[in-house]
Amino acid sequence: MKDEKNILKIEDLKVYFPIKKGVLQKTVGHVKAVDGVTLNIRRGETLGLVGESGCGKTTIGRSIVRLNTPTSGRILYDGQDILSLKGDDLRKIRRKLQIIFQDPYSSLNPRHTVQNTITEILTVQMGMTPAQAEDRMEELLDQVGLNKAYALRYPHEFSGGQRQRVAIAKAIALQPEFLVCDEAVSALDVSIQSQIINLLMDLKGEYGDMTYLFISHALNVVEHISDRVAVMYLGKIMEFADNEELFSHAAHPYTQALLSAIPILSGRKARERIILKGDVPGAAHIPSGCRFHTRCPYATEECTKKEPELKDIGNGHLVACLKV
Amino acid sequence: MIGEDSLPVTSYWKDVVRRFCKNKIAVIGLIVLCIIIILCAGAPLFTSYDPVVDMDFMNMLAAPGSEGHPLGTDDLGRDIWCRLLYGGRSSLITGLSVSLLAAAIGVVIGLYSGYFGGVIESLLMRFTDIMLSFAFLIVAIAIMSVLGPSQRNIIIALAITSWPRFARLTRGQVLAVKNSEYVEAAKVGGFKNTRIIFRHVLPNCIGPLIIQGTLSVGGAILSAASLNYLGLGADAASPDWGMMLSQGRNYLQTASYLTTIPGLAISATVLTMNWIGDGMRDAFDPKMRK
Amino acid sequence: MTNENCLEVKNLRTWFHTPEGIVKSVDGISFSIERGKTLALVGESGCGKTITSLSLIKLLPETAELHADSIILNGRDVTNLNKNEARKIRGAEISMIFQEPMTSLNPVYRIERQLGEVFRLHNPGISSAEVKQRSIEILKKVGVPNPEERLKVYPHQLSGGLRQRVMIAISLASNPRMVIADEPTTALDVTIQAQILDLLKQLQKDMNMSILLITHDFGVVSQIADRVAVMYAGRIVEEGKMEDVFTDPWHPYTKLLILSIPGIKVTRGNRLESIQGSVPNPLKFPKGCRFAPRCPYAKDICHKQQPPEIVSGDRRVSCFLRGDQHEG
Numbered sequence: 001m002k003d004e005k006n007i008l009k010i011e012d013l014k015v016y017f018p019i020k021k022g023v024l025q026k027t028v029g030h031v032k033a034v035d036g037v038t039l040n041i042r043r044g045e046t047l048g049l050v051g052e053s054g055c056g057k058t059t060i061g062r063s064i065v066r067l068n069t070p071t072s073g074r075i076l077y078d079g080q081d082i083l084s085l086k087g088d089d090l091r092k093i094r095r096k097l098q099i100i101f102q103d104p105y106s107s108l109n110p111r112h113t114v115q116n117t118i119t120e121i122l123t124v125q126m127g128m129t130p131a132q133a134e135d136r137m138e139e140l141l142d143q144v145g146l147n148k149a150y151a152l153r154y155p156h157e158f159s160g161g162q163r164q165r166v167a168i169a170k171a172i173a174l175q176p177e178f179l180v181c182d183e184a185v186s187a188l189d190v191s192i193q194s195q196i197i198n199l200l201m202d203l204k205g206e207y208g209d210m211t212y213l214f215i216s217h218a219l220n221v222v223e224h225i226s227d228r229v230a231v232m233y234l235g236k237i238m239e240f241a242d243n244e245e246l247f248s249h250a251a252h253p254y255t256q257a258l259l260s261a262i263p264i265l266s267g268r269k270a271r272e273r274i275i276l277k278g279d280v281p282g283a284a285h286i287p288s289g290c291r292f293h294t295r296c297p298y299a300t301e302e303c304t305k306k307e308p309e310l311k312d313i314g315n316g317h318l319v320a321c322l323k324v
Numbered sequence: 325m326i327g328e329d330s331l332p333v334t335s336y337w338k339d340v341v342r343r344f345c346k347n348k349i350a351v352i353g354l355i356v357l358c359i360i361i362i363l364c365a366g367a368p369l370f371t372s373y374d375p376v377v378d379m380d381f382m383n384m385l386a387a388p389g390s391e392g393h394p395l396g397t398d399d400l401g402r403d404i405w406c407r408l409l410y411g412g413r414s415s416l417i418t419g420l421s422v423s424l425l426a427a428a429i430g431v432v433i434g435l436y437s438g439y440f441g442g443v444i445e446s447l448l449m450r451f452t453d454i455m456l457s458f459a460f461l462i463v464a465i466a467i468m469s470v471l472g473p474s475q476r477n478i479i480i481a482l483a484i485t486s487w488p489r490f491a492r493l494t495r496g497q498v499l500a501v502k503n504s505e506y507v508e509a510a511k512v513g514g515f516k517n518t519r520i521i522f523r524h525v526l527p528n529c530i531g532p533l534i535i536q537g538t539l540s541v542g543g544a545i546l547s548a549a550s551l552n553y554l555g556l557g558a559d560a561a562s563p564d565w566g567m568m569l570s571q572g573r574n575y576l577q578t579a580s581y582l583t584t585i586p587g588l589a590i591s592a593t594v595l596t597m598n599w600i601g602d603g604m605r606d607a608f609d610p611k612m613r614k
Numbered sequence: 615m616t617n618e619n620c621l622e623v624k625n626l627r628t629w630f631h632t633p634e635g636i637v638k639s640v641d642g643i644s645f646s647i648e649r650g651k652t653l654a655l656v657g658e659s660g661c662g663k664t665i666t667s668l669s670l671i672k673l674l675p676e677t678a679e680l681h682a683d684s685i686i687l688n689g690r691d692v693t694n695l696n697k698n699e700a701r702k703i704r705g706a707e708i709s710m711i712f713q714e715p716m717t718s719l720n721p722v723y724r725i726e727r728q729l730g731e732v733f734r735l736h737n738p739g740i741s742s743a744e745v746k747q748r749s750i751e752i753l754k755k756v757g758v759p760n761p762e763e764r765l766k767v768y769p770h771q772l773s774g775g776l777r778q779r780v781m782i783a784i785s786l787a788s789n790p791r792m793v794i795a796d797e798p799t800t801a802l803d804v805t806i807q808a809q810i811l812d813l814l815k816q817l818q819k820d821m822n823m824s825i826l827l828i829t830h831d832f833g834v835v836s837q838i839a840d841r842v843a844v845m846y847a848g849r850i851v852e853e854g855k856m857e858d859v860f861t862d863p864w865h866p867y868t869k870l871l872i873l874s875i876p877g878i879k880v881t882r883g884n885r886l887e888s889i890q891g892s893v894p895n896p897l898k899f900p901k902g903c904r905f906a907p908r909c910p911y912a913k914d915i916c917h918k919q920q921p922p923e924i925v926s927g928d929r930r931v932s933c934f935l936r937g938d939q940h941e942g
Contacts, residue, residue: 052803065512094514107505111527111610120523121513154610159892167509174513189658190830194874194886201885217804220833224876224886243882261808262833262877275812276805279773295805 007211008041008064008178013073015059019284031283033059034070035235038310041178044209048226048243050219050258054283055232057215061180064213065099066090077178095125098176102183104163108155114141114166115151121173140169143206144199161192165199172203180213185221197225219262223247231255234283234291237310241317251319253296290322298323343607350603353596360593364412373403375410375563385579396581398571404585411563412589414475415545418564419593422482422544423537430487431533434494435521439502449495452488460485460547468556478551482544493536497529504528531605538601542594565590618689620792620824621670621708622646625683628662628669632677637896639665641848647841649791650818652825654835654856657845658871660893663828666845667794670826671710672700688791706736709790713797715777719769725780726765729753732787748787755820756783757813775806779813786817796828811837832875836860844868847894847904854929864931866909903934911935 015034018027034056041047049057062068064075066082074081082093101107109117118140122133138148144165155163164184171179181200185193204210216222222229229246231239231254239252250256257274276295281287290308293299302322310318344350363370380386380393380401388396388404395404437448464481471477501507502525510520549566565586572582628640640662647653655663668674670685672695685693688707695703704710712718720728729749733740746765753761756779769777778798785793795814799807815838818825827839835842835856843853844865852865863869872878873887891908894900900907906916913934921932 052805067508067512091514091516094512097512099509099512101505101509103505107509109506109510109524109528111608112524120515124519125514156610170509170513190832190871191658191874191889194876195888197876198885198888201883219804220875220877224882257805257808261804273808273812275808279775279806280803 005042006040007043007078008039008213009074009076010037010039010041010060010064011074011076013037013060013063013075014071015056015063015068016071029284032235032286033283034063035286037073037232037235037237039230039237039240041211041213042228044211045227046204046212046214046225048222048229049213049215049232050217050222050229051232052217052258052280054234054280056235056283057232058182061099061182061213061215064178064180065097066094067099095174096177097180098171098174098178099180099182100164100167100171100184102186104160104167104187105155107167108163108170110155113152113154114146117166118151118170118173121170125174136173137169140173143172143203144169145195159192160188161195164188164192164196168196168199168203172207175207176210178211178213180215182215183217184214186216186218193221197221201225219258231258234281234286236291237318237320238292239317239319240310242315245315245317249317251313251317251324252321253298253323254292290320339610340607344603347603347606349599350607353599353603356592357596357600360412360589360596361416364409364416367406367409367413371403371406371409373406375402375407376561378402378406385575387579388581388585395585396579398568398582399575399579404568404581407563407568408565408585408589411565411568411586414563415548415565415590416593418475418479418482418548419541419545421479422486422548423540425479425483426486426540427490427533427537429483430490431494431526433487434491434496435498435526435529437491438495438498439517439521439525445495448491452491455485456488456492458485461550464547464551464556465554468551473556478548478556481551482547485547486540486544489540490533490536493532494529497532498525501525501528527608530608534605534608535598535601538597538604539594541597542590545590545593618649619646619686620649620688621826622684622686623670623682624685625681626666626669626685627681628665628674629679629681630677631679632897635897638848638899639896640669641899643843643845643848643850645843645850645853647792647824647826649824650822651840652818652827652838654827654829654839654842655845656829656832656835656842658830658893660847660896661845662848663845664796667710667796667826667828671704671708671794672697673710705732705788705790707790708792708794709785709788711778711782711785711793711795711798714801715774715781716769719777719781719784721769724766724768725772729765729780729784729787732784736788752783752787753780755817756780756786757809758783774802775809778802778806778810782810782813782817786821786823789821790823792824792826794826794828797830798827799834800829800831807834808837814838832860832872844871847899848896849904849932851905851933852929852931858929864929864936865905865933866911866935867905870910903932 016030019029021028051057063070118137119133122128141148146165185196226243230237239255257276260274278295287294289304293303308320308322310320384401386397393403437445463485467481510524552567553570568586575582624644626643630637657663682693730745733745750761758779799810839856842856842859843850852868870889902917903921906912921934923932924936
């Protein structure tokens with residue numbers, strides 16, 4: 001059944017990758033990239049998903065667009081479980097869920113010109129004639145701010161920012177309803193980053209309020225663009241709240257540490273610096289109890305034994321911490 | 325990248341041709357190959373003899389430069405130049421056919437096994453390995469005994485023994501390419517696997533395959549020679565470079581030109597194919613655009 | 615009491631000879647760093663900041679041509695050193711921390727060997743026991759837990775943060791007075807980044823060393839730099855105390871760059887500032903100010919002549935507009 005408010009619902013998603021060793025490739029353990037994530041994304045919002053490397057945010061993004069196979073859990077898009085779809089049904093739903101990758105240098109086929117790339121999508125997936133496709137391609141290039149003279153160029157002839165624009169044009173060619181931005185601006189120079197961020201914000205409005213899942217480790221970018229934010233650590237969500245609430249009243253120690261690491265640039269009030277001790281444990285050896293306890297400045301004995309659940313501390317602000 | 329407006333815009337194929345033409349060696353190779361093909365295809369225009377029946381009993385084993393026989397004659401008095409031209413037809417057709425047929429089979433097998441992985445890959449690759457382990461001669465003889473000796477069957481037999489190399493090469497290339505983000509993007513775009521394999525994966529694997537293709541032409545010509553020599557091909561009388569090479573072995577001491585001349589023809593063809601192959605590989609690579 | 619300068623660079627030029635012409639990666643920059651202080655060299659890709667660092671440590675490729683009016687390191691003129699002399703000062707006087715510890719640490723040697731190498735190089739005749747002791751000491755200093763065990767491992771067995779600490783240990787093993795840190799934290803997670811920057815600040819205090827920090831990340835700059843120099847197209851367009859430049863940038867490029875970063879002045883949900891166009895082709899720099907083609911405030915003269923350098927107190931900027939007290 002369709003949920004009017006939430007366009008995407010992730011229910012207890014687990015994505016485990018087996019670790020194989022030895023000649024016979026026996027499975028000796030699992031990398032628990034995503035270890036039980038439940039998340040509801042509202043129609044038309046921009047949900048920021050933050051965390052450091054290995055936290056599972058990219059894995060979730062890829063699961064949504066069916067680029068990996070989750071171990072268990074459901075992902076409901078408009079009420080439909082997309083993880084169980086196959087063949088033509090899957091292909092039909094793919095139109096609605098698109099992704100922009102981080103690396104503008106590898107997400108475009110080096111042997112296809114921009115024209116090839118975009119018109120292929122339009123003719124094959126949208127059923128346009130070549131003439132229609134070419135017109136629409138010019139429209140799309142215009143929307144992403146690329147001169148249509150570049151259509152016959154190859155990817156390697158473009159700069160990083162231009163390539164990312166092509167990737168965006170490609171993604172919106174299908175008129176998706178849901179766009180996963182997987183570190184879409186992280187590999188770009190600052191001045192190009194701002195252009196692409198502006199572009200993403202503009203496009204959202206133009207396309208009838210697309211929903212964005214904005215995955216990034218750059219908290220300041222997430223703060224600028226997101227409506228609500230989820231913070232992940234080692235495969236689970238640690239905190240989830242409205243943008244303003246999270247950035248001004250972060251409750252989880254990990255979030256607080258992350259925020260304190262945001263540069264204190266002119267005009268912002270200085271945060272107390274919290275330096276975490278130790279390194280991020282590998283996702284193959286998740287600590288017992290609360291997985292953050294090995295680095296947490298407030299950890300106690302209880303934290304090593306019991307794994308905290310996400311609980312609501314008011315106004316939809318969710319925190320997974322025993323101390324809160 | 326700087327200078328957005330500095331490069332003129334052309335179509336894909338014009339670009340390929342332009343890049344190819346910039347490679348002098350490749351162009352020379354192409355010209356030489358064309359000459360060879362013209363000479364062989366238009367053999368009756370360039371020689372008045374018949375390669376099989378015209379035997380000049382007065383002038384058997386005449387050395388090159390003899391009157392009426394610019395490249396000499398063989399042990400039956402047949403004109404070498406004439407046999408070279410007609411023989412070229414046979415050898416070239418054999419070489420090219422084997423290469424194309426082996427590529428067609430091998431590349432498809434390599435593509436599917438590399439792309440899908442899992443059980444499909446295991447089965448196909450084990451099959452490939454088994455085929456690779458058979459000496460071509462044994463397989464060829466086996467096939468010949470079933471199908472009967474003829475030039476066409478030589479082509480089939482050699483194609484069957486050559487495709488495994490293409491399959492392995494292709495599979496290796498596919499493995500490298502299939503996890504690229506643009507392939508993933510194509511999947512997310514909802515394209516069918518067939519389209520992804522042939523339009524996205526294959527074009528990015530094609531470089532080494534072209535080289536292998538051109539190399540196998542030369543190899544096929546030589547292998548066909550051995551088979552012809554063993555009597556598995558068409559009759560020994562009809563001309564074929566490989567045949568000529570083998571038959572001349574009896575006269576290495578006395579009339580070495582019987583071997584060297586067809587040998588040079590084979591080498592020249594193989595060499596030009598290599599040059600062309602290199603040129604084509606570079607021409608298809610958009611990154612080499614200058 | 616003025617602090618003496620650890621490094622003084624005057625008019626450094628590093629050019630590359632390519633088939634298409636001369637690429638002027640670094641085209642006349644001058645700066646100085648006081649002992650015990652940090653200067654951050656900021657700019658986007660292609661501005662020449664990495665080439666600057668390689669020029670100072672003399673690790674340029676063969677096609678490079680280096681000229682400078684003078685480069686004075688610890689009071690010594692090192693402008694024109696040959697390979698042997700350069701090798702001697704590397705490590706002892708000036709050292710470098712690279713961006714990617716996985717590729718700058720040799721993957722086939724254990725940590726103890728790579729660390730030990732440095733000690734042996736600069737202390738000929740040193741005993742193995744002393745090398746081991748010093749190695750452990752320096753690993754402790756950079757905050758590596760269980761240093762005795764860590765000596766025996768290979769780089770790939772360490773996490774990113776630890777590898778970077780080891781890299782720092784190697785750079786500091788010979789007690790250099792000047793360290794160049796080239797994007798030292800770009801490859802690291804944010805929380806680890808904070809640790810490493812903190813470590814660098816601490817070490818700087820303990821060892822009274824100067825740091826030349828090369829980065830594109832203003833956040834990193836704000837955490838440990840005393841002064842900042844902004845580079846564009848091979849030149850320094852602005853330089854001054856970190857707080858001054860951030861709160862009141864003088865050069866349009868600096869201004870726009872800072873406004874492009876989300877979270878500074880532009881509030882949530884609004885459009886960010888952006889800079890039109892792209893970096894000029896290093897083979898054909900424009901006549902006049904190199905930023906003029908992209909500058910929203912450019913006047914006629916900006917396109918025709920090189921801007922003068924205007925010095926005011928301890929700040930300087932290369933811009934025609936400064937004279938008019940331009941308000942951005």
